[in-house]
Amino acid sequence: MALRITDVSKTYQMGVEEVHALQEVSITIEDNEYVAIMGPSGSGKSTMMNVLGCLDTPTSGEYHLAGEDVSKMNDDQLAEIRNQKIGFVFQTFNLIPRASVFHNVELPLVYGGVAPAQRADMTNAAIGKVALEDRKTHKPSELSGGQRQRVAIARALVNNPAIILADEPTGNLDSVTGEEIMAIFDGLHKAGNTIILVTHEKDVAEHASRIIRLKDGRVESDLVTQRPESRFGEVLA
Amino acid sequence: MKAWYDTAESLKIALAAIKANKSRGVLTTLGIVIGILAVVTTMTAANGLGNTFRENISTLGSDVLYVSRRPWVVTGNFFQFRNRKNLELKESKLLERRLRRAVAINPSSNANRSVKYRSNVMEGTTIIGTTDKHMLMTASTPELGRFITSFDVRFKKRVCVIGSEVKAKLFGNADAINKRMKIGRDSYRVIGVMEQQGSAGFFGGPNFDRQVFTPITSFTKSFGHRNRGFNIAVKAPPEVSLADFEYEVIGEMRKIRKLRPAQDDDFSINQMNQLVSAYNNVMGVIVLIGLVITGISLFVGGIGVMNIMFVSVTERTREIGIRKAIGAKRRAILSQFLFESSTICLIGGVVGLVLAFGVTGLISKFLMPASISLPIVAVAIFVSILTGVVSGLIPAFKASKLNPIDALRYE
Known part of the structure; x- marks a missing residue:
């Protein structure tokens, strides 16, 4: 089991009004699952992503990630969990502009306290x-959108996290590049990684083998889909 | 070891950030440069003044007690000393008879007279009547010729030993020895020129280079004996502490003056240390004021750094968000910005120090001997880093507290 959330609620205070972004949501995701979380805006998708990514703690409920209860952790403990167990891929890439490709990818290992020699290997x-070996010394500004997202994926992978969490990973890319990126996720899934996509695009979600739809802070549907095996081969070809 | 990796990373980011904003860094650093320059120069100048003063004052001799009518350093009511009797020459002789332990006892008196050689005149020169024992009291010696001897004193010789400034003013580069000069209305033969002492004049102290020494006997003959006050210098024996010896001198003086036990002393015992402590009190306050004023300029520089650090944090909000998302702890973010601010200030401090070395060079060339000591360098470096840490603390703390979700969304 990769993660389990039990009766998780998240309430925000917006002025005098309370916003219930998540209401008693319970989900279990197994190792090597390929899950897409979908929903219209305001459905609690982003909040879900923040909670699963340990960027935020739930107001109530429990969250176990790779065997650890992370729902009551403080900022620094959450930072360590994010560092060790989660790989993020963002819609806007979120690379550090001044740092080289190599340094961007290396950064989680730096904060994780890995020794330099081992760091370089990883x-x-x-x-x-x-497949960005020939771009190692480039700055993100010297790369195309697709290449930047590949750097972000490499950064997410570098310390072998329990889950890879991708938030609209193709949102800023054209459809062809988007397919290339999705092909990489498919490959990672095949190689045994647990992948969670947060998206509102049906095409993207179809890559996943399970689609969880959210609406008004609750799970509307949770379906296991048959992912066409052939698709993966098509894109690579 | 683990912590070291993200510390090294923080240092790297800090240096990269400074490099990326060079002109901004230079302007920010300028405030610190000026602040450190001002503080270091103040400390150096204070040190220079202190050294000059101590050097000059050493002429008085640290183991010599001066019996005078008034204390050198008057605190409180000045008028209480006005009605005191002058010390007389015979009292010096009585004291000499009673104080067998003293190494030497030397009476002296002084007057202000114009001195003249041909057409060269020096107004208001201090003329000191003294004896051969003067040489035992002070560290200064004649550079040329000789000092007054007991023979000169005994036979009231019209001879004089002149200070270096008097020599320069009256004789220029010419030889002064055996020339006859006028002191007041009387003619005196120059037998010696004292070595240069430097001036304690900035402190209102005597200028030892503008003095003329004459035998005390011819002095009283030339300038009168009546109503003239004398000072008695008493050199303490090396085996007795100066404080103990001072009681002895006070006791004997009270006997000479026939004071009853209830009566206050009607004379004062002075010594070099009183001038030193008076100097230290005055200079302490002056230096403190100087440091406060220059400290304000450093403080303003620090505010500049703090301001830029806030800008830096805001500019890099998104980067902070990314770093936090991938596992940077609060300490890592905090140290990143503290390194940046303290590096800016350290650079400023080093540049300020280099400039201060230049300014000190100018001071010692044109004003007084001054040098930057190692402790001052250490203090300047420490203070500049401290300024960096203090002015970076609030911005760095703000950065470390940023919520990664909000920071990632920041445009």
């Missing part, structure tokens, strides 16, 4: 997985 391995 970083090179992750860059290899997204």
